Amino acid sequence: MDLLKFSLGVAVLMATALPAAASSSPWADSEGGRVRLVTTGTADASGRLSGALHIELKPGWKTYWRDPGASGVPPQIDITKAPGITKAELSYPAPGRHDDGYGSWAGYDRTVALPVTFTVANPKENTVIEAGVFLGICQTICIPVQAQLKVDPGVDAGNAEDAELVKSALASLPQKATDIFGAKTLPGEKDKLIVEATAPGVAKSVDLFVAGEQGYLFGAPTRAEKDGKIVFSIPILGRPDKAAEGSGLPYTLTAPSGAVEGLLPYP
Known part of the structure; x- marks a missing residue:
């Protein structure tokens, strides 16, 4: 905005x-x-x-x-x-x-x-x-x-x-993420957060929201389907000046069947 x-x-x-x-x-x-x-x-x-x-x-x-x-x-x-x-x-x-x-x-x-x-x-x-x-x-x-x-x-x-x-x-809160409904990070470029999502239902209806906390700022994600996997590429627009303190970046993954939340490692 x-x-x-x-x-x-x-x-x-x-x-x-x-x-x-x-x-x-x-x-x-x-x-x-x-x-x-x-x-x-x-x-x-x-x-x-x-x-x-x-x-x-x-x-x-x-x-x-x-x-x-x-x-x-x-x-x-x-x-x-x-x-x-x-x-x-x-x-x-x-x-x-x-x-x-x-x-x-x-x-x-x-x-x-x-x-x-x-x-x-x-x-x-x-x-x-x-x-x-x-x-x-x-x-x-x-x-x-x-x-x-x-x-x-x-x-x-x-x-x-x-x-x-x-x-x-x-x-109404999302459930805790699991191996069959959740997200994990993949190796990627320095200026992008690459996240693989696993979710039930139609892949095109799955969406990922990552909270830019601890000084991180993210752009809107783009999605791709590769080898049956859903992969989100999220631009990293800003990083903290020093190492982030905390357990990780909160995320919410949504699908037609519901939503889950979890943490992703700091990139």
């Missing part, structure tokens, strides 16, 4: 945190949709609290996956104003591929709930969550949406509707 095109929509939504009436925050509205934070109630004994960032899109609008391409905005959540929360980790359902005339990028063209796992410092105490959320919602232009959401998980902790939304969000 073109940076100038994105900058035309810098009417950023600033939503004030309002008192939470249930185990979800109030909605924060924007031109292309609205967003809220939903939780399942109280944390478990280890301090894990399940929730979801619920993004409701108006028809014709889209939002980004974890890797938004060269100039998009990935969903982000900031918990610095929630001292009782030590970590907030977003997870992502399988995205689709979109081309707006400026470039190809991964995201969602439908309402989506991104699972969030909060880590509570003291699970024996009720902890109010104040989270700053930042994401892009796009139609012909993209509008950065910034909102401050507040939820008290202990209020209406048994809310069945909220619990069902979080459960559905978790169920």
